[in-house]
Amino acid sequence: MPRSRDMQVDDDDDDFTDTRRVTQEKEDEDAKYPNRPRNTKPSLLFSALYKELFNPLLANLKKPTGPKAKIYNQQKKPQEKRREIINRFISKWRKEVGNDIWPAFRLIMPDKDRERSVYGLKEKALGNILIKVLRISKDSDDAYNLMNWKQPRIAGDNKAAGAGDFAARCHDAISKRALRSEPGDMNIDEVNELLDQLAEDSKNQFKVIQEFYNRMNAEELQWLIKIVLKQMKVGATEKTFFDCWHQDADGLFNVASSLKMVCWDLWDPEFRLNPTEKGVKLMFTFQPQLAQFQLRSFEDVVKKMQTTEDDKTFWIEEKLDGERMQLHMDDEGNFKFWSRKAKDYTDHYGSAVDDRNGSLTRYLGNVFKPGVRNIILDGEMVTWDPIEDAMVAFGTLKSAVIAQRTDDPTAHRPFFRVFDILYLNDTSLVNYTLRDRRNALNSAVNPVSRRLEVHTYTEGSTVEDIKSKLRDVVAEASEGLVIKNPRSMYSLGDRNDDWLKVKPDYMKELGENFDLIIIGGYYGGGSRGGRLSSYMCGLQAQDGKYYSFCKVGGGFAAQDYNWIRHKTEGKWNTWNARRPPTEYIELASGQAEKPDEWIKPEDSVVISVKGAQLAPSDQFKVGVTLRFPRFMKIREDRSWDSALNLMEFFRMKREMEELKHEHDMQIERRRATKRVRKELKIAGADEIVEPIEVRNENLFDDMNFWIMTESSKPRKSKAEIEGMVKASGGNIFQSDGGAADVKCIADKSVVKVLTLKKKGVKIIRPQWIFDCQELGFKLPLEADRHMLYVPPGEEDSFEETVDRYGDSYYRDITVDDLGKILRDTVKLEDEEYISNEAISRLKDELSQLDPPIGWMFQHVVAYLDTPENAEKNHIRASADDIRKSFSQSRPQLDGSGLTLMMCRNILKFGNARITDDFEDEEITHIIVDYEDLSRIRAIRRLLSARDTIPRVTLSDWVEESWRDETLLGAENFPVEL
Incomplete structure (x- = not known):
């Protein structure tokens, strides 16, 4: 469609706005970093990253065997060689590019880069885009291997190769169709520019990936995919990179969580930070101290805590089931909230006490005592149910934030439980003891009931003190405990023995062993890729079927996996959600746990599983599952039909x-x-x-x-x-x-x-x-x-x-x-009815919350592009479009009509309105399930005459929204032309 003059003017305005925004951002950066370094030469090629850094680091991890082992043992230690490789790359960058290593570091450590927006791409979405870029059929082996990357390959000599490694699967598919055999000519700056586009414009993600494909070889694309997924694993930690860059780099990152600041403030190796700059900074997110993992016994915990003879007490806190959060308030009364991963949540919880959109700060008008000018608090954000006056399980914070904007006093609410203070009135407190920090916290904060409170603790000195408290939290279905040394300082970004986790599954007297039969298996990722690494266990019901009960993946040793694999070799079947083996296995309804593979009970084995307690669950058919399940041993002495059954389980439960x-x-x-x-x-x-x-x-x-x-x-x-x-x-x-x-x-x-x-x-x-x-x-x-x-x-x-x-x-x-x-009240009397006005009002109220799954699509008016509807509405492609489609698309897949029929049923159940009239002006979405570009082009031409143009999207949008029980953005499922 030719663009009108008005559209061109609008585009010019947008370009001018974007240019002005970029200019303003550069001016702000210059003001914030007046001494930032400037590179005088073009950046290195992207291929230099993996040739001179990533691949050598990975090779350094491999320990040779045989004749080479003796020579290897006489060489430098792996950690020394690791630093050599990194220092060599940094020296090359300084010499050939300049002192600004920020462009390279944001690709080397993408998970630490807070400047670039999220891509909104995971393995499945990337797989779908790659299938389109490579122009391969969804029915092909390579497409299957991409979309089922955790499972063994369905073709090839080594079927297990790359299982659990999505980037490796991508390399396999791309290498057969790569446009380049040699590395491309893209440099690091160009890669960063395209990645910015990938993050900022979800509608053009296909075009960006297509550009990478045109200019990179298979190995470059494999590393690019790892960068997008933020799954690098290059054989060196970020601390090692920081230490090689500057001796103060790790300390600065821990207090500022800014990779850009580390690169731009510490570009000179001779420059040193003074002690005041190594403390936490107001309105800069820091890396919080974390609790060390469980020790072998409670005796070890007590021993670690009792570091002095004079004071042997330790603090016992309940481990909260929420999201780690830090609160900053400056002298002007401005608030900032950051998560442990340095994600900014200020728009969720509020930027000031008069922020009416904030779900928390508007209740904190008197939370700080007179004299408190600025402050930083460390704690846990949980969800609170005011009706039950109790905490709600993790994962409900987002809906609680939305609910608070309705001012409903009975709705779930965010509740900040503070357990530490790190900054008060221009003074960093990280070098004060925990006991002193708690005294400062109590003197600075006025708790606001069920909005912001100081987390309580119990003093202890013996093993029995820990066990007694753990019994209490297990009875309340809590996460566990954190044991803290009150004489310890705050260790930024560290995980040490001053804070220790204690979880219920390590208490022998609280657990119970169950002899369960394996009925399903899940493929693992990473080092467990390509094999079943966790198992679904079931209980036999009176009807002879086995009901899903729990999923266990912890506690297995290599010999346990080998024994199970040997006993069940050749007896596993791929789980088909459309044709589940209901004659053998029953799963819970809805979005329940589904295994990747299943096995007939008579072909399976019995294992002993230990759990901390039993908890209700809608993920398993039994309705109850084990909390903190852990494999204990294989029961070779028990036959498949002697495993625990449903009646025996409920008797044991009673x-x-x-x-x-x-x-x-x-x-x-x-x-x-x-x-x-x-x-x-x-x-x-x-x-x-x-x-x-x-x-x-x-x-x-x-x-x-x-x-x-x-x-x-x-x-x-x-x-x-x-x-x-x-x-x-x-x-x-x-x-x-x-x-x-x-x-x-x-x-x-x-x-x-x-x-x-x-x-x-x-x-x-x-x-x-x-x-x-x-x-x-x-x-x-x-x-x-x-x-x-x-x-x-x-x-x-x-x-x-x-x-x-x-x-x-x-x-x-x-x-x-x-x-x-x-x-x-399951039915109304004959004379009673619910008015349309009442239904409409109830829908409007629910639309402010996370709606029930039955109303998920309530605002959608959908037209499904079936051949029948196309014929009825006289939507036909031109000869030119048909010729183009032959060169640009794959043929229509068999069964697409069935998929659209399923989408129709899902949309109807979700309260959408389905129309077969293409002229209906209220249509919001046009759903397609194939890439017949000829008819889609015809649809686009017809739509161009409308005042309001519906979104044309793939049927995956309906299916994935249904699977995730939330209305996903249709813009993430575009139909590319």
């Missing part, structure tokens, strides 16, 4: 819960006994745990109670409930004594409760006691809310307490009640 409950009760009784003596003089009751507010002291006069368990919601111990009853005039018994007038109270089905159920005794939940206290009178019992067990035949006795929907006649409805009523 026994474990009863044992744990009895153990907890013993601990609670001991604690209550210790507290009794203190409360006896104050409250006059021998088992009151703490003073209790009682509205009616005669509420339970002459009534008898047997409290058998604690309550789970609200959480109150058995002793607390007994104290509440006694304070209201009730009598406490420790059995029913065979009397009908003793009210048996329990919230869990422990052994004593099960015995009473067999006798036909009513079991009342503690909630009834709490409700009576709240209202000030004895409330009639409600079946769902107040009864744990109703004997057969007595169900009708509760009909007069609630209406047909479950709404109580005697008390006000709560939020939880309303939620249950809405869930249980």
Whole structure:
């Protein structure tokens, strides 16, 4: 379509704006780095990177065998040779290019470059682009190998070669079709310019990759792909590169996290930073201290912590399940937030207390005490549920940020738990002890409830202190513990023994061994590429099928893998999501765990697996899975049909819960006994745990109670409930004594409760006691809310307490009640209906949150480019377009109609509107599933006359959005012409 004069003017304006922006950025850089170095010559060729740096470093890792081994052992140590290789490259750069090594370092360490935007490309997306660039069929062996890069190749002499290494798979496909056999002429500056385009313009990613393909050979492209994926592994760490560049480089990067600053501030090897410049800098992200991995035993942990004879205490903190975050505030009240990976999250959490778009800072108006001018805090950002008053699992922070913008007080919220302070009033605190830093933190911060609080700790000095605390966090399904030395300084960017992780799976008494059968396998990456490195285990159900239960990949030794591979050789089958082996294996529905390979149970082996605890999960068919699963040993003595089955598992689960409950009760009784003596003089009751507010002291006069368990919601111990009853005039018994007038109270089905159920005794939940206290009178019992067990035949006795929907006649409805009523009301009466206006209003409200999967495509009006629709709408290609398509595209793939039919069903389920009328002006997306460029060109011509042009996108957009349960950007699935 010829461009109109107005379009040309708009383009000129855009070019002028871009030029002005680039000019402004350069001026800002010059002001920020007045002494930055300038290169006087063109940069080195890109091929010099792998010829003179990457390949020699990788060769240095390989230790020769045979006759060469003796010579090798007499040479320099590998670390010395490594530094020689890097120093030689740096010297060449200084001599032939100049002192600005920033262009090379951002390619050598792409994961440390914070200046370039993210590419939005992973292996699958890159594979799709390469298939188009190489013009190969999606049905070809090379296309299969690219898209299934973790699995063994389906063709070739060495099928396992390159498995788990995507870049190697790309090299295999490209080398057969490379336009160059020798290295290309692209230099490092040109590569950086194209990579900037790749990151900034997602619509032109195909063209950028095409340009790289035209000007590079296969080996250059292989290294380029590693740079894009930020998976270098060149045989040297960034610390080694920094040390070779400048002796202060690693220290500066730890406090500033800026690769550009390291290159531009430290270009002169003779220049040295003064001590004040090595501390953390306000409004510059730093590399935080990390906790060291688990030691062999708790005794080792205690030994590491007790570094002095005078003070042997250590601090025990709960390990939080969130995202490591640092908060900076300057003298003007401006905030900045950065993650551990130096990603800027200020737009999420707020730039100032008056930032109405910020989900956190607008609640922090009084968080800092008078006199605090500037500050840097280190902590964990978690998600908090105000209804449950509890933390939510990791992975919900993004939705919590969005929810807070609606000002809904019941919505999930970001909650910053601070555990360290590194900067206060122009002073770096990294060289102060942890104990001193905590004192400074407490003197500087006013906690804001459930918004910003100081993370608590417990002092300990023995192994039992750690075990006791670990039992508590495991009971609450927490991540584990971090043990800290209060006498230690803050080590920027370091992981040392001053902070130690302790995870539950190392506590023998908390775990349980399960003998499980392997039903599936997952291919590994890297050194585990090309072979199954983790396994799905299952439990046999009563219908004879095996239900998925857990995935285990840790704890295997090489001999374990070899034994399993030997026993199962030739018996594995590729998992086909469209034709799953449901006669043998059942997986959970939806986006559940799916193995790469599966095996018939009778062909498999039994392994012993240990877990820290059982946890609910929608990823496995059983509905429960092992938390922190770990392989223990192979059970050669057990046949496939003797592995743990579903009934045995649930019996073991009940026994474990009863044992744990009895153990907890013993601990609670001991604690209550210790507290009794203190409360006896104050409250006059021998088992009151703490003073209790009682509205009616005669509420339970002459009534008898047997409290058998604690309550789970609200959480109150058995002793607390007994104290509440006694304070209201009730009598406490420790059995029913065979009397009908003793009210048996329990919230869990422990052994004593099960015995009473067999006798036909009513079991009342503690909630009834709490409700009576709240209202000030004895409330009639409600079946769902107040009864744990109703004997057969007595169900009708509760009909007069609630209406047909479950709404109580005697008390006000709560939020939880309303939620249950809405869930249980499965159909409307004939005369009732939901208006279109109500549905529209509800959709608008949900659109502000992460919508349910059933409304994912609610704003989409889709036209599917099927041959039937094309014929109906008279969309035909011109002869010229057909000729072009023969030279530019592959033929249509078989089964594309089925794919579009599946897309139609997904879109309908996701509440999209499907139209077969191409003239419909409300169309937002045109979905295609092939590369018949002739008809697509015809569609583009017809669309050019419209005021609003729909997006033409591949069917992959629908399928991948459905798989990820979120609406992905359609611009990432373009149809290239």
